[in-house]
Amino acid sequence: MDLTAGAPVRYSTPAGRWVLLATVLGSSLAFIDSTVVNIALPEIGRDLGSDAAGLQWTVNGYALSLASLVLLGGSLGDRYGRKRIFLLGVSWFALASLLCGLAPDVEVLIAARVLQGIGGALLTPGALAILEASFAAEDRSRAIGAWSGLGGIGGAIGPFLGGWLVEIGDWRYIFLINVPLALIVLLIAAKHVPESRNAAAARQIDYAGVLTGAAGLAGLTYGFTAWPEHGPGDPMVLLSLALGAGGMVAFVLVERRSPHPMLPLRIFGNKAFSGANLVTFLVYAANGGVFFLFVVNLQVVAGFTPLASGISLLPLTALMLVLSARAGALSQRTGPRILMTVGPLICAVALVMMSRIGAGAGYWVDVLPAVVIFGLGLSTLVAPLTATALGALEDSYAGIASGVNNAVARAAGLLSVAVLPLAAGLGGGNLTDAGQLHPVYRNTMLICAGLMVAGALLAYLLVPRRLPAHTPARSFCDPCAPPVQSPEGVRSAR
Template sequence: MDVQAGAPLRYQSPAGRWVLLATVLGSSLAFIDATVVNIALPAIGHDLGADAAGLQWTVNGYALSLASLILLGGSLSDRFGRKRVFLAGIAWFATASLLCGLAPTVELLVTARVLQGIGGALLTPGALAILEASFAPEDRAKAIGAWSGLGGIGGALGPFLGGWLVEVGDWRYIFLINVPVAALVLWVAARHVPESRNPSAARAFDATGLVTGAAGLGGLTYGFTAWPAGGPGDPVVLISLAVGVAGMVAFVVAERRSAHPMLPLEIFRSAAFSGANLVTFLVYAANGGVFFLVVVNLQVVAGFTPMASGVALLPVTVLMLLLSARAGALGQRIGPRIPMTAGPIVCAAALAWLSMVGADASYGTDVLPPVILFGLGLALLVAPLTATALGSLDDSYAGLASGVNNAVARAASLLAVAILPLAAGLGAGGLTDPGTLQPVYRTAMLLCAGLMTGGGVLAWFLIPNRLTAHTPAESFCDPCSPPMVRRG
C-alpha cells in the first residue's frame, strides 16, 4: 500500500517516526555491510585461502558496484518513485546477502559482494531522498541528523554482532543475518513510507554514462589494487589505470553531450553543492581507510580478538547516535560552515593519535581516547554535511543530490581502500603479517589525518553560512496519478 501524500511530515509525528525507522533500517543494511566485513577478513582469508588482493576485493567488489551505480539509483528514484526503487533495492540486497553467506570460494564471494553493492546502490540514495521529500523544510536537518545518529545503532550493533558471530560461529552469518532484517524493512516501508518522485524527470536511460562511469571507477580501483603485487610496470596495472582515466574523461564528455544525462553537470553550478561534495570526498576517503585498517590492525598487530576489535569503534557510533540530531539542528541554526570545518579538524587530531596503536596497545589507554575524539568530530560533521549536500539543490532533485553525494562518498572510500595501503608502503606484503602491517597502518592513519585536515580547510572556504530556500518537492500516492503539490 502507498501512504497518502499531503502536508509535509513533522519530525515528532508518528508518521514521521515510521518513515525515519524504515529509512534508517534500510540504509543501515548497506552501511553495515560496507564495514562489518572488515572484522571477518582474517577469518575469510583463513577459511577460503584468500591473499591480500582477494581480501581487498571482498571489500572493493561491494564498494565498486555501489559507487558505480548509485547515481543511477538516485536518478531512478527521482523518475520512477523513491519508495518503489527503495523497496526494489532492499529485496535485491537481501538476495545477494544470501549468496554471500553461501559462497564456497573467494571468487564467488567477491561476485556476490558485487551483486550486493547493486542492491545498495538502489536503496541508499532512496533513503535520504525519501527524508528530503517527506519532511517539512524546517524539520529536514533534524530528520537527517536523526537518520545519521540512529544509523549509529546499526553501526554499533553491526561490529559487535559481527565480531561475536565470527568468534563463536562463522563469518558467513554476518551476511545471512541481513535476510530477516531486510524482510522487516520491506514490511515497514510498504506500510508507512509515502511515494514521491520528480514528475519532470526524463524517462530516457543514460547507458553511455552508466558504462563509462563504471569503467572509470573499475579501472582505477583494479589498477591500484593490483599495483602492490605486480608493480607500476605491470601491463595489467598500466592498462587498468589507463582504462580508468579514459573512462572518467569519457563519462564527463558523455554527460555534457547527453540530452538526458544521468548526472546533469549544471547542478555543480551550485557552489554549496560542489563544495559539500569536495569535502565529502576527502573526509570519506579518510573514513574508508580508518574503518578498513583499524579493525585489521587491532587483530593482526595488537592481538585483539575479532569481537574485541569489532566493538573497539563502538563509541563512534554511540556518539553519532547521541549527538547527530543535535549537530543537524546546530548546523541549521548557525549555518553549516563552522561545524563542517571543526568536525574534520577534530577527526584529524584523533587519527594522528590513533596512528600510535601498536603491538602492546591497551584498549582503555591507547585506543578508547582517540576513538572518542574521532566520534565527536564525526558527530559534529556528518549531519550538517549531508544536509548541505541535499539542501543545495531544488527538492525535485532530492534523489539525484543524494545519489551524487553517496557516489562521491563511496568512490572516495573505494579508492582509499585500494590506494592507502599502496601509498603507505604495503608493497607485496600481506595484510595478515604483523611486521608488514604495523608501519603501513601508522603511515595510512597519518595520511587519513591529512585528508581530514584538507576537508576542514575546504569547508571553511567553500561552504556558505546559509543555504538558499528552494522549491518544495512534488509527492503523491501513486506514481501513475497526477502529482499533488505539497504546501508547507
C-alpha cells in the same frame, strides 16, 4: 507533479515514525555492510586462503557497484516509483547476502559482494527520496536529520556487530543476518511507506553515463589494487589505469552532452555544493582507510579478539548517537563552516594517536582515547556536512544533491581501500601478517590524518558561513524536478 499515496505525513505521527523506521532500517543494511565486513577480514583470509588483493576486493567489489550505480538507483526511483525500487533493492540485497554467506571461495564471495552493491545502489538513494516525498515540508529537514544520524550510527555499529557474530560463530553470519533484517524492512515498507515518483523525470535512462562511470571506477580500482602485487609496469595494471582515467573523462563528456544526464554538471557551479562534496571526498577517503585497517590492526598486531576489536568502536557509536543531532542544530545557528573546519581537525588528531597503536597496546590507555576523540570529530562534522550538501542547492534539486553526495562518499571509500595500502607501502605484503601489516597501518593512519587536514582547509575556503535561503519548490514531493523558477536557482548560492 509527483504522484503520492495520500497526504504528506507528519514527523510526530505514527505514520511518520513507520516511514522513518523503514527507511532507516533499509539504509542501515547498506551502511552497516560497508563496515561490518572489515572486522571479519582476518577470519575470511584464513578460512578462504585469500591474499591481500582478495581481501581488498571483498571490500571493493561491494563499494564499486554501489558507487557506480547509486545515481542510477535514484533515477530509477524517480521514474518507476521510489517505494518500488526501494523494495527491489532490499530484496536484491537480501538474496546477494545469502550468496555471500554460502560462498565456497573468495572468488564467489567477491562476485556476491558486487551483487550486494547493486542492491545497495537501488535502496540507498530511494530511502532519502522517500523521506523527501513523504513528509510535510515543515517536517522534512527534521526527518532527514534523523535519517542521517541514525544511518551514520548504523555504519559505526557495524564493527561491533561483526565482531560479535564472528566470535559466536564464523564470518558467514555477518552476511546471513541480513536476510531476516531485510524481511522486516520489506514488511514495514510494503504496509506503511507511500509510493511516489517524479512525473517530470526524463523517461530515458542515461546508459552511456552509467557505463562510462562504472568503467572509470572499475579501471582505477583494479589498477591500484593490482599494483602492489604486479608492479606499476605490468601491462594489466597500466591498461586498467588507462581505462579508468579514460572512463572518467568520457563520463564527464557524456554528461555534458546528454539531454537527460544522470549527473547534471551545472549543479557544480554552486560553490557551496562543490565545496561540500570535495570535503566529503577527502573525509570519506580517510574514513575508508580507517575502518578498513583499524580493526584488522587490533586483531592481527595488537592481539585483540574479533569481539574486543568491534567493541572498541562502541564509544564512537555512542558519541554520534548523542551529539550528531546537536551538531546539526548548532550548525543551523552558527553556519556550517566552523564545524566543518573544526571536525576534521579533531579527527586528524585522533588518527595520529591511532597510528601509535601496535603490539601490546592496551584498550584503556592506547585505544579508547583515540576512539573517543575520533568520535567527537565525526559527531562535529557529519551532520553539518550532510546538511550543506543537501541544502546548498534549491529544494527542487534535493534528490540529485543527495545522490551526488552519496556517490562521492562511496567512490572515496572505494578508491581509498585500493590506493591507501599501496601509498602506505604494502607492496606484495600480507594483511594477516603482523610484521607486514603494522607499518602499512601506521602510514595509512598518518595519510588519513593528512586527508582530514586537507578537508578542513577546503571547508574553510569553500563553504560559506551561511547557506542562502531558497525558494521552496511548488510541490512538497518533487525533489528531483527541474527548478521551479529557472536554472538561476542552481547558481544562487555562489
